[in-house]
Amino acid sequence: MSNSGDGHSVRPALYPFMRPLRERSVPLKIVLLGATGSIGQQTLDVVRAHPDRLRIVGLGCRSRIDVLLEMLEQIQELQPGDRPLVAVTDPVARERLAASEADSHRLVRGDGNALVELVRTAEADCLVNGLVGAVGLEPTLAAADEGLRIALANKETLVMGGDLVAAAVAAGGAEVLPVDSEHAAIAQCLSGRPADEVRRLILTASGGPFRETPAAKLPRVTVAEVLDHPTWKMGPKITVDSATLMNKGLEIIEAHHLFGVAYDHIDVVVHPGSTVHSLVEFADGAMLAQMGTPDMRLPLQYAINGQHHWPLDCGRLDLTALGPLRFEKPDTERFPCLALARAAGRVGGSAPVVLNAANEIAVAALLAGHIRFTDIGAVVAEALAREPDHLVPDLVAVLETDRRARALAETIVHERSR
Ligand SMILES: NC(=O)c1ccc[n+]([C@@H]2O[C@H](COP(=O)([O-])OP(=O)(O)OC[C@H]3O[C@@H](n4cnc5c(N)ncnc54)[C@H](OP(=O)(O)O)[C@@H]3O)[C@@H](O)[C@H]2O)c1
Structure with missing residues (x-):
């Protein structure tokens, strides 16, 4: 990648920019990790909306067997006769599942990492990585090695191992497509444009539940208040990260690896409405923004299907009802995690x-x-x-x-x- 003009690409990007995506089979075979979580459940919604085009062939989680079994039942209705592979990392839960009478799945045992084993054996086209935390890295590397399309929600993967993922993607012919709404927005703004015309990425942040809370009160906020996010309903870890703004810090690192843009050229603005999902500024000063309802199924679907705007019943933005769009500078004194992550x-x-x-x-x-x-x-x-x-x-x-x-x-x- 060159660095011509006033663009600010500094490293090879994981995001395929102008490269056409690989043709994949129809229906697209999906292995879904973090199946029992917020991203996992919303992925099933997307599959339910397009049963002729998407199919689940593998599911992975830690220990919530009851949720998993319910999900398997729903998959049976959608895909009669299919028996997806299943990986459960908690040994007690795995034994419970093995002892259950359900025969709607095949259990991956795997002596080492069952999630990696699942990715390698499911014969999928696409990994949806909705795991939370560091456990997401190794399955992503396995999917990269297998040349899969990777719909990546697990941002911790790129924070920990962005360079490793880049090397594995280059060697295996995989594609990493972001699920985070901010990065999916940037991907849409960049669609078909060369990397060297990008001057600045601007990530929007809702500001979390304590956007207006005075510094003196922050040490006394309760866990329930931390978990009460104003716009998004998500798993507990990312909800806490959104309240500390660590989430936005992790997203800066994620954006650096995905789009190959220097840290000095990735900015954050607080945008309480969460309708502008992020923006790109180009070398000539032109800015593109992507807007939409705050519903994770939209960026999920866009990543899974190889960046197409398929119909999805998620409601629509009524521009005349939105009122003024507000953008503020983030407060790194009250929320030091943002600056810590950037550094x-x-x-x-x-x-x-x-x-x-x-x-x-x-x-x-x-x-x-x-x-x-x-x-x-x-x-x-x-x-x-x-x-x-x-x-x-x-x-x-x-x-x-x-x-x-x-x-x-x-x-x-x-x-x-x-
Ligand atoms: N939720 C959102 O709207 C959203 C938006 C953007 C990005 N993301 C990112 O997506 C990822 C998932 O977030 P989430 O909100 O969906 O989290 P979540 O609701 O807490 O779900 C986490 C999932 O990961 C599984 N898991 C955790 N540790 C595991 C382990 N050691 N082995 C196997 N499975 C394990 C959980 O299984 P059990 O249920 O069995 O414990 C669960 O299925 C995070 O990286 C987050 O930052 C989420």
Whole structure:
């Protein structure tokens, strides 16, 4: 990729820009990881809307067997006679499933990583990665290796291992298409345009539930208040990340890897309405924005189907009812996670891995009632300060750094909660 004109591409992009996508089979065979979560359930909605074009051939989750079995029943109705492969990582839940009388699936055992085994054996065309957290990285790498279309919701994959994914995608002929509404918006604005005309990406943020909360009150907010997101209904981890603005920080790193744009040219604006999903500024100053109802099924469908605007019953934006569109600067004093993530992304190597691991531990500690909301940024900052920066050239190094950073963050949480 060149860096001509006033464009600001700095590295090869994962996003295929002007490259045509590979032809895939019809119906498209999907392996869905994180099936029992918010993204997983919404993926099933998309498949339900297009049963002639989309088909589920594999499902993966951790332990929520009841939700999984319900889902398998619905898939039976949609795809009579199919028996999708299923991977469950929690050993107790896996045994429960094996002992259940349901025969609507085939259980992947896999001595090592059952999710990876599922991706490699399901004979799918497309991975929808709706796992939460670091567990998403290895299945993404396996899908890249298998040359699949990867509809990527699991942003932690790119935060931890963006360079590894880029190498695996280049070698395996896979395609990574973003599911995050912001990155899907950018992909739509970039559609058919060369990378070297891009000057700036502008990610929008809802601002979360504490957009107007004074700094002095933040240490006392409750977990219920943290989980009360104004616009999106999502799983607990991303909902906490949205409240701290860590989510937007992770998305900056995700955008850097996806679109190959330098950190100095990725901005964030707070846009409370969540109707402008993100914007691109081009070298001549022209700006394109993508708008739509805040419904994750839209970007999910757009990634799964290889970037087509198929019909979907999600309601429509009534422009005349929207009122003025507001855009504000994010407050990095009250929400330090945003600046921490940007800085870790710039440093690269181990820093984003440590950031992600420490954040996962801190979020879990908040949800368990062990630390306060404002401790999350403090735990992440301290973990980054205590873990020396180093290169992470391969998966072993990434996973080892992740393991060490988790242990360190646990220690810091323990120290703070005493
Ligand atoms: N939800 C949204 O609207 C949204 C929007 C944009 C991006 N995203 C991104 O999408 C990802 C998923 O978010 P979510 O909100 O859907 O999360 P969620 O509702 O908490 O669901 C997480 C899923 O991951 C599975 N999982 C977690 N740990 C696992 C493990 N060790 N092994 C196997 N499966 C495991 C869970 O299985 P169990 O249920 O069995 O525990 C569940 O199916 C995140 O990276 C998030 O940032 C989500």
